[in-house]
Amino acid sequence: MEENEEEEELRPTALYTVGGSDEFTFVSPDGLSGQYTGPDHDGVVLQTENPAPTNCLAYYFEVHIMNAGEKGEIAIGFSKEHIYSEGYTVRSCAYIGNSGLICSQNGDGDRTVAKASDTYTTGDLVGCGIDSVSQEFFFTKNGTIVGTIPRQFRRPVYPTIVLHSQNEAVTVNFGGQIAFSFDFEHFEESLRVKKEREIEKISMSxxxxxxxxxxxxxxxxxxxxxxxxxxxxxxxxxxxxxxxxxxxxxxxxxxxxxxxxxxxxxxxxxxxxxxxxxxxxxxxxxxxxxxxxxxxxxxxxxxxxxxxxxxxxxxxxxxxxxxxxxxxxxxxxxxxxxxxxxxxxxxxxxxxxxxxxxxxxxxxxxxxxxxxxxxxxxxxxxxxxxxxxxxxxxxxx
Structure with missing residues (x-):
């Protein structure tokens, strides 16, 4: 075994509350479901206990929108640890339900906005992933990629969900026992093939x-x-x-x-x-x-x-x-x-x-x-x- 071989990284497995009002927030005992019942001007930030792994070509998680709430302002993405608003805070990136916007800010506060091909609401399955080959965040809706945005901030990043309006509720799938609606295995394999082809193009005597x-x-x-x-x-x-x-x-x-x-x-x-x-x-x-x-x-x-x-x-x-x-x-x-x-x-x-x-x-x-x-x-x-x-x-x- 190599002296510098690292232990296997801990992966995200559950959500917990990191910002907002605990009084109006429900997180299930297994950490896989969350709901916000408070006033619209507060909201709550749910984040995983571990950051996304870095020793892989791609990482992905998926969220089932159980209830889009009164305004459908759910934001799903990645961020630094302990943020209070996703996509509008430094080192965060999010796909927002009612607008279909993908918003990102780097460590200097420079903001980038892209438009996904669709919005999402109650009943939709929304995914968020990291493409380490292209250095992009990508987003899916019901198994289809709907948008990407450049990754502008460094690791570690945590899967993060922000519930903004009353009665918004979600269930998260980190992979394993329940299959994703998006064919993540095929996506990851396509990245591997892409990288191998790039390497094979390099010819040296x-x-x-x-x-x-x-x-x-x-x-x-x-x-x-x-x-x-x-x-x-x-x-x-x-x-x-x-x-x-x-x-x-x-x-x-x-x-x-x-x-x-x-x-x-x-x-x-x-x-x-x-x-x-x-x-x-x-x-x-x-x-x-x-x-x-x-x-x-x-x-x-x-x-x-x-x-x-x-x-x-x-x-x-x-x-x-x-x-x-x-x-x-x-x-x-x-x-x-x-x-x-x-x-x-x-x-x-x-x-x-x-x-x-x-x-x-x-x-x-x-x-x-x-x-x-x-x-x-x-x-x-x-x-x-x-x-x-x-x-x-x-x-x-």
Whole structure:
């Protein structure tokens, strides 16, 4: 078994009330049915206890509209944890019954609205899913897809239902014993075939593929693996010179990779500061990733107070980047929430994140090479991004 193999993800199985008036809300003991009987201006938010899984090509759940209520304003979709209005709140997306609108907001509050091909009401079966290949949310009515919208916010996302008007009532199906009206198995298989065909279209000669492997090992500091592969490949293949990089600072990059992978982050920061001070003084993204990794390792050791103290330092220069800000927020969530599971940032504790940090540090060191050829770097990065995306679909962390 791989050291970084993760346990099977917990899947959504039941609804509970997270916003609105409990006084006028009924949720069945099994958490599969909900009803709102209060005034129209209040409403209630029902959400699952676990987020949608991430280690699959697609995820889907279905809702039976038992009663559309007085106004039929039921909203069904996905959102961040603990919201109070779906589709109109950041990091939420919903298909709304009486209007047929699909509304979504990203983390910055930018709103996107699409029109489904139909509205829905009492008796309809409404589905909501995640297409990880196209990075879209999709919605169905009575077994047919009626609309999609781009996925604009990050995981985790929770299946969420908002009941807005009096007497609205729903029953939810998370799959398993009761079949969906939508042929989800066929849909998921079509995504797999689509992805496989995209991969099969990529054609590379042996010399190019060997060159890419060599370049990857060189670029990210796998010195021992590079030398072993280079010896074996040279017996069978002549690698084109234009597809290779020099061994710039390879030994130092290897040492830093080992320090990061063994959680010796202070030593890694010290080594970076000693040999590449320009990366520290210039506030590189790699340095910020090391800072975040230090917080992660402190949390892993249970040193929550120290992690919080370190995390409260002034890192505003790094927060100009939305990507880095999101990462820092996830790190902070590790020590701000009662449990790591509640934080939605447990992924930071995996081996995959260490590899990302080590790769970024190696990239930063390579950027100090005055002989670096930008065109080759950009070409390789495109290939590596495609490789990473493929791996994320078939061997999700």
């Amino acid at each position: 042996r010399s190019i593929s060997h060159g890419l492997v060599k370049t990857y090992l060189l670029r990210y500091g796998y010195e021992d693996s590079f030398r072993a592969f280079n010896l074996a490949a040279s017996r069978h293949t002549v690698i084109a010179q234009e597809n290779s990089f020099d061994e710039y600072e390879l030994h130092q990059r290897k040492k830093l990779r080992e320090l990061i992978m063994t959680a010796e982050i202070d030593d890694a920061i010290a080594a970076l500061k000693d040999r590449y001070p320009q990366l520290i003084e210039g506030g590189s993204e790699a340095y910020f990733l090391l800072i975040c990794q230090k917080i992660v390792e402190l949390v892993r050791k249970g040193a929550i107070a120290e992690a919080k103290s370190f995390g409260n330092q002034d890192f505003k220069d790094f927060r100009d980047s939305s990507l880095l800000k999101n990462l820092f927020d996830d790190c902070s969530a590790l020590f701000e929430c009662e449990t790591i599971e509640e934080s939605g940032a447990a992924y930071l504790l995996g081996e995959t994140q260490k590899n990302i940090v080590a790769a970024a540090v190696s990239e930063a060191i390579l950027s100090t090479n005055p002989a670096t050829r930008d065109q080759q770097s950009a070409s390789l990065e495109r290939v590596l991004r495609q490789f990473e995306a493929t791996c994320s679909l078939y061997a999700r962390e």
